[in-house]
Amino acid sequence: MIVNFDSHPKNSIIYTTSIILSYLKANDGIxxxxxxxxxxxxxxMDYSIFILTIDWMYLVGLVEEINNRNELVLCN
Incomplete structure (x- = not known):
């Protein structure tokens, strides 16, 4: 998927990661x-960008997993 970040900077991985990380940190990492x-x-946030961001966060080691209780867990 190719996204033009210049015309829509809110669709950048860095921006969407910051939104998700702030939410996770406010909820004790889970x-x-x-x-x-x-x-x-x-x-x-678009659904495709949301899923792409979760995948990217997992690949770079920011989140551990989605556990059996359907929770996204932040790495220590």
Missing amino acids: ANFEDLYKYCMDSK
Whole structure:
């Protein structure tokens, strides 16, 4: 997926990662995936960018997993 970040800077991975990280840190590093999704949609984030950001955060080691309770867990 190619995204033109110059015309839509709010669709950049760095910006969307900051939104998700701030939410995770405010919730002690654990967030219910559905609640996080609703929070990001309230921030006018596209679904595809949301999923891409979660994938990228996992690949670079910012989040550990989505556990069996459907929670996204921040790495220590």
